[in-house]
Amino acid sequence: MTQRNWTTRRDDKRARMAAAEPWLDGKVLERDRVGDALQALIRSGDRVIAEGNNQKQADFLSRALAELDPDQVHDLHMIQPSVGRPEHLAVFEKGIAKKLDFAFSGTQSHRIGQLMMDGTIEVGAIHTYIELYARLFVDLIPKVVLAAAFKADRAGNLYTGPSTEDTPALVEAAAFSGGIVIAQANEIVDDVSQLDRVDIPGSWVDVVVEADKPFYIEPLFTRDPRHITPVQIFMAMMALKGIYAEHGVTSLNHGIGFNTAAIELLLPTYGEKLGLRGKIATNWVLNPHPTLIPAIESGWVETVHCFGTELGMEHYVAARPDVFFTGADGSLRSNRAFCQLAGHYAADMFIGSTLQMDADGNSSTVTTSRVSGFGGAPNLGCDARGRRHATPAWANLAPEGDPLARGRKLVVQMVETFQAGLTPTFVDTLDAVAVAEKAGLDIAPVMVYGDDTTHLLTEEGLAYLYKAESPAERRAMIAAVAGVTPLGLSADAATTQRLRDEDKVRTPEDLGVSRTEATRSQLAASSIADLVDWSGGLYAPPPRFRSW
Amino acid sequence: MTQRNWTTRRDDKRARMAAAEPWLDGKVLERDRVGDALQALIRSGDRVIAEGNNQKQADFLSRALAELDPDQVHDLHMIQPSVGRPEHLAVFEKGIAKKLDFAFSGTQSHRIGQLMMDGTIEVGAIHTYIELYARLFVDLIPKVVLAAAFKADRAGNLYTGPSTEDTPALVEAAAFSGGIVIAQANEIVDDVSQLDRVDIPGSWVDVVVEADKPFYIEPLFTRDPRHITPVQIFMAMMALKGIYAEHGVTSLNHGIGFNTAAIELLLPTYGEKLGLRGKIATNWVLNPHPTLIPAIESGWVETVHCFGTELGMEHYVAARPDVFFTGADGSLRSNRAFCQLAGHYAADMFIGSTLQMDADGNSSTVTTSRVSGFGGAPNLGCDARGRRHATPAWANLAPEGDPLARGRKLVVQMVETFQAGLTPTFVDTLDAVAVAEKAGLDIAPVMVYGDDTTHLLTEEGLAYLYKAESPAERRAMIAAVAGVTPLGLSADAATTQRLRDEDKVRTPEDLGVSRTEATRSQLAASSIADLVDWSGGLYAPPPRFRSW
Known part of the structure; x- marks a missing residue:
């Protein structure tokens, strides 16, 4: 010894x-x-x-x-x-x-x-x-x-x-x-x-x-409804019909983009019209997004567990303890470790966005000019293979006929086929590969891998990637909804038709969603001021978001 | 509103x-x-x-x-x-x-x-x-x-x-x-x-x-070295050569069986002889197993983070704060949530055992007569698909030639081909399927799925399942090490030879491990009393483990 x-x-x-x-x-x-x-x-x-x-x-x-x-x-x-x-x-x-x-x-x-x-x-x-x-x-x-x-x-x-x-x-x-x-x-x-x-x-x-002054807080999760576009509303309608209602998604996490903000603001309007209240989107794993206020006030949301807080939401959250986790003092108790666990193991779905996606469905927000990191996306946006409990949405993705079949976490990428500046979202090779080489990283910084992605939603259609029977078919499904990007133009029309016939890809038409319906008037709130109204004056947006 | x-x-x-x-x-x-x-x-x-x-x-x-x-x-x-x-x-x-x-x-x-x-x-x-x-x-x-x-x-x-x-x-x-x-x-x-x-x-x-009396504590993780068999020692030697050394496994979790207790007790002896100290098994995610004491005392173990404690290990742990996580009061701080997280995201390997395995490698400890549950096994024994950092062992399992290839968690099942009572470990259908039916469970209670299992080790050989190029080949690899069970007898000799030639399966001979070496004299401690000695008297085993 x-x-x-x-x-x-x-x-x-x-x-x-x-x-x-x-x-x-x-x-x-x-x-x-x-x-x-x-x-x-x-x-x-x-x-x-x-x-x-x-x-x-x-x-x-x-x-x-x-x-x-x-x-x-x-x-x-x-x-x-x-x-x-x-x-x-x-x-x-x-x-x-x-x-x-x-x-x-x-x-x-x-x-x-x-x-x-x-x-x-x-x-x-x-x-x-x-x-x-x-x-x-x-x-x-x-x-x-x-x-x-x-x-x-x-x-x-x-x-x-x-x-x-x-x-x-x-x-x-x-x-x-x-x-x-x-x-x-x-x-x-x-x-x-x-x-x-x-x-x-x-x-x-x-x-x-x-400290010499209070610590800095960045209102990272506040999305001003004024900036939500008709295309985002159009895609949000497709998501609600083709994913949320289709699979009966009750527990979920939303990314921080305008795409998912649009979904949050459509729940009390379009979602209500579809008769989905109480059937979908009841239990959330989410920062206190201001754009969720109308859904909460309309009785859509049972619970929200939070990674962190959001500047301006303090009084609103404190006044809604049935929905948010709060302490004996009345204020929010956030906890990123438990919330990420909840998002990994207890949520039916992760839905987010990306800057680049390759033909195999691998996606990353890392580009040669920006290394923003991933935050929670890889953990939320992957299948939880240790999961051993079923919910209807999770079980809905299980293959049929196998007594040992397991369901899957829904991992949805919701992207427009072109980014601002008309750069195609779909690329031959992710910038992440070059970044890994230049910065000497052990592995390319992929945010969500293609084989973990179960759904790809663009303004051109919805690909049910989990139904792909081979990597080649998955690629065809991605190309089928890639629009007029080079990848989309490479899609074979007959194959795309077959994929539609087999219900592996649905166009907006297949989903019964029309562009003409997708107007900003569908949004439950069209400005930050509307959100303040919905909150009964409890939400106090940071000055930069105030236009009044 | x-x-x-x-x-x-x-x-x-x-x-x-x-x-x-x-x-x-x-x-x-x-x-x-x-x-x-x-x-x-x-x-x-x-x-x-x-x-x-x-x-x-x-x-x-x-x-x-x-x-x-x-x-x-x-x-x-x-x-x-x-x-x-x-x-x-x-x-x-x-x-x-x-x-x-x-x-x-x-x-x-x-x-x-x-x-x-x-x-x-x-x-x-x-x-x-x-x-x-x-x-x-x-x-x-x-x-x-x-x-x-x-x-x-x-x-x-x-x-x-x-x-x-x-x-x-x-x-x-x-x-x-x-x-x-x-x-x-x-x-x-x-x-x-x-x-x-x-x-x-x-x-x-x-x-x-x-309370009217102190709460009950069960010494669940204490394995008396006296009950470790030569076969377990033999398999432990194969594990050390064919898995730990082969892949350079530094961070790991061990299950609670005698198989892994044998590995723990071979580190200061056989492992030392192989020159592996400092190269493998340095950072542990583990309850304070008494059988780990000799490895700790011999300088093999840098750190151990614990799910919980183990009765009798209190003073030993308190005296080894460089190794264990302890509080200002000196005693262990265990935390199952963080330790399970550590085992999922930060450990190279999970190695455990099971009662039943089917031909596809799915395993479960649930049988028609016992529903013991899984504890941490499903979380520890699955690939962490959200993982984005590389270690040598993890990266060692990545397929070659793909710039987006990712490594894998090593998930090892270490089983003898027959359970006590000469019941074959390998079964046509897991009892879990029948239990699910009878008890009305949504999914069959599988502990570790075959597609998450990267290595199968029996006394007959070691199958590197992660190298399988198809489900059919994976089945052949499992059969190749299933001995004289019905599954093992169904293995095709020519296929098994091909799998050995392709380094997908290794026999004890291929690994250079001989049964004659596998004696109890290889164990660093052969009794609970030896463990107390190794601990310098700090380990205080519960009365039922004392034979002196």
């Missing part, structure tokens, strides 16, 4: 905490000494998580990190669910950090792409969120977590408000592995009785510091 | 809590009034979670539930990760509960099978753990959770000790949906300063009650 020291992580943590001691009053760090404290608590080569969520950013701590001296602290390995702030990239440009594992980059997608290509950032992988959390307990155990909260007390208890998001997963990985948890809060109160509720217990947190 | 009441869940909770008020002092319930309180807090038809984990049981509360008057409370829908106690089934026999959704039944597998077949229990589905948690946020939102903790304080803060297990997932689902959280604790202390650490914040918990 060895004389090995089995407490190196704990000893190391104690030594670092002792070095930061001069600037700590218990767990509370003086704001002005944040740089000194980080210098004491972080060592070169550390794995560091800077909490970047969609709706909560450890931005004060990230700015402080970016101001460290790269001669003292360098080669950090950053782990970030979301890379959403300029300071998240500054640490690479300054030589403080070298390697990055992430899931989503949102507003930084152009710049991160450049830094990946020129070698400034060495990317481990572009993950889906819960894949990244999973690795925090196996091969990417973090040394330091920079977290964010609305409020903290002096014992380290954190109140995250409606933006719990990734915090429980990130903090747990460090708190129980000899890592150091540092949390910024908009406000520090004396004790737990002054916190609205506790989201993270104080015994998991080592340092709290009051 | 409707005049709908949006706070029915919250109002209902308040009414129920008010009805229980007479027996509550703050959140603390008098033990003797637990029946009255449950009667006030639970209504017929409710979805109720009775915490049954592998290592933590809300047994006091479950017994109280089973003593309610079925005329007053009936038709409960029970949701239980694990159905491990007789009282869990008594609620069905007494007519208090009607429907059950579960994941594992362990020691109750015979009785639960009978009750399913005779219609006493209506089973929703037999889930994998995190699938069941996922549904708690979508279509199985619980009304009441009966949870278990080591200690609670009067404010409801819970300390779960090393058995955190499922508690965070179960409590969160109810606490934030207007549900009622009732926790039993072995001990109630006055305030948080007397808790070793906080695992569940008090603001999530409504009622705490001191």
